Amino acid sequence: MSEPLVPRMRSFGETIFAEMSARAAATGSINLGQGFPDTDGPPAMLATAIEAIRSGGNQYPPGPGLPELREAVAAQRRERYGLEYDPAEEVFVTVGATEGVAAAVLALAGPGDEVIVFEPYYDSYAATIALAGAERRPVTLRPDGGRFTFDPAELRAAVTPRTKLILVNSPHNPAGTVFTRGELRAIADVCAEHDLTAVTDEVYEYLTFDGAEHIPLATLEGMRERTVTVSSVGKTFSVTGWKTGWVTAPAPYVRAVRTVKQFLTYATGGPWQRAAAYGLRNELAWVEELRASLQAKRDRLVGGLEAAGFTAYRPQGTYFVQADIRPLGFTDGIELARALPEKAGVVAIPTQVFYDNAEAGAHFVRFAFCKRDEVIDDAVERLRGLA
Numbered sequence: 001m002s003e004p005l006v007p008r009m010r011s012f013g014e015t016i017f018a019e020m021s022a023r024a025a026a027t028g029s030i031n032l033g034q035g036f037p038d039t040d041g042p043p044a045m046l047a048t049a050i051e052a053i054r055s056g057g058n059q060y061p062p063g064p065g066l067p068e069l070r071e072a073v074a075a076q077r078r079e080r081y082g083l084e085y086d087p088a089e090e091v092f093v094t095v096g097a098t099e100g101v102a103a104a105v106l107a108l109a110g111p112g113d114e115v116i117v118f119e120p121y122y123d124s125y126a127a128t129i130a131l132a133g134a135e136r137r138p139v140t141l142r143p144d145g146g147r148f149t150f151d152p153a154e155l156r157a158a159v160t161p162r163t164k165l166i167l168v169n170s171p172h173n174p175a176g177t178v179f180t181r182g183e184l185r186a187i188a189d190v191c192a193e194h195d196l197t198a199v200t201d202e203v204y205e206y207l208t209f210d211g212a213e214h215i216p217l218a219t220l221e222g223m224r225e226r227t228v229t230v231s232s233v234g235k236t237f238s239v240t241g242w243k244t245g246w247v248t249a250p251a252p253y254v255r256a257v258r259t260v261k262q263f264l265t266y267a268t269g270g271p272w273q274r275a276a277a278y279g280l281r282n283e284l285a286w287v288e289e290l291r292a293s294l295q296a297k298r299d300r301l302v303g304g305l306e307a308a309g310f311t312a313y314r315p316q317g318t319y320f321v322q323a324d325i326r327p328l329g330f331t332d333g334i335e336l337a338r339a340l341p342e343k344a345g346v347v348a349i350p351t352q353v354f355y356d357n358a359e360a361g362a363h364f365v366r367f368a369f370c371k372r373d374e375v376i377d378d379a380v381e382r383l384r385g386l387a
């Protein structure tokens with residue numbers, strides 16, 4: 001049979017996560033590849049989802065989302081960031097942040113348009129831009145003083161007359177960077193100068209460390225009116241399987257996103273929405289405990305990676321550490337990641353697959369630390385034999 005997959009999707013066949021998780025299973029390795037927690041979310045929030053199912057909340061919810069969740073999201077944006085969004089017209093519920101970003105990109109960019117992304121980028125962005133028939137223009141995040149950042153001149157140079165969107169992810173997976181106000185100002189200036197829309201992925205908005213402040217791009221002067229903000233429950237409440245997220249944006253953007261989303265999935269699972277509203281209203285103290293525990297796990301993993309001989313970049317947020325493999329005598333992260341399960345019994349993700357400029361990311365692998373302490377300790381012990 002000839003290849004049935006449309007040409008624009010052919011380079012997205014096998015995700016690195018499937019390959020690495022298969023290797024983890026086959027070798028009995030510790031999987032620090034995929035970023036999902038191995039402990040559960042807040043018990044009362046879980047109970048709210050169960051109760052929603054028991055009490056008959058099992059038919060189609062409204063397409064834009066349950067009013068109680070849209071109101072809880074509007075309250076969260078107001079109380080945490082001072083951002084005002086009308087829950088009826090400017091808040092919209094999606095099947096996770098993944099669908100929020102996808103619906104936004106599909107609604108706002110098409111064939112002939114270009115979308116700027118910061119690389120290494122979250123893997124769904126590249127595929128989503130391809131689905132839209134648009135082209136991605138990468139701006140590379142590079143280590144500078146212990147954290148990854150971009151050169152504003154490179155950002156400016158990436159803009160062409162065809163640029164429509166800038167996709168921004170802060171806190172950034174996998175670089176761990178929380179963009180500063182200055183970095184965000186540089187992005188905002190480019191958006192204003194070239195009349196671009198920003199789509200921001202803020203799924204790690206609560207998971208920042210050492211006092212690093214998450215600043216939504218929409219809070220910068222002139223940006224609320226041109227920013228589509230996306231977040232979700234998965235990372236904040238350790239319920240990555242719930243796939244419940246939301247978009248906040250001015251009404252014309254929400255209408256555009258809705259037009260696409262209604263034919264992708266129409267609505268988002270009702271019981272999860274009810275529980276998400278509960279979580280946003282009642283479980284932020286639990287989230288603060290999660291944040292503090294992740295900060296300690298980060299230090300545990302970074303210390304272990306350093307002891308094993310890696311140069312580890314201590315992230316300001318997210319679940320992930322970028323590790324430079326060159327001090328151990330390796331140069332190709334893909335080769336090392338493929339060998340690591342056999343060599344050490346640990347699985348990591350070669351960050352190179354999230355770059356267009358492969359040489360910028362060739363020597364990095366990504367380790368997740370959203371795991372129980374004993375799992376991190378065991379992995380670190382195994383990695384010690386590597387040098």
Ligand SMILES: *Cc1c(COP(=O)(O)O)cnc(C)c1O
Nearest residue numbers: 096097098122173203232234245
């Ligand atoms: C995990 C993750 C997502 C996916 O969020 P869902 O709500 O599960 O769809 C999106 N963006 C980034 C950067 C992530 O790390």
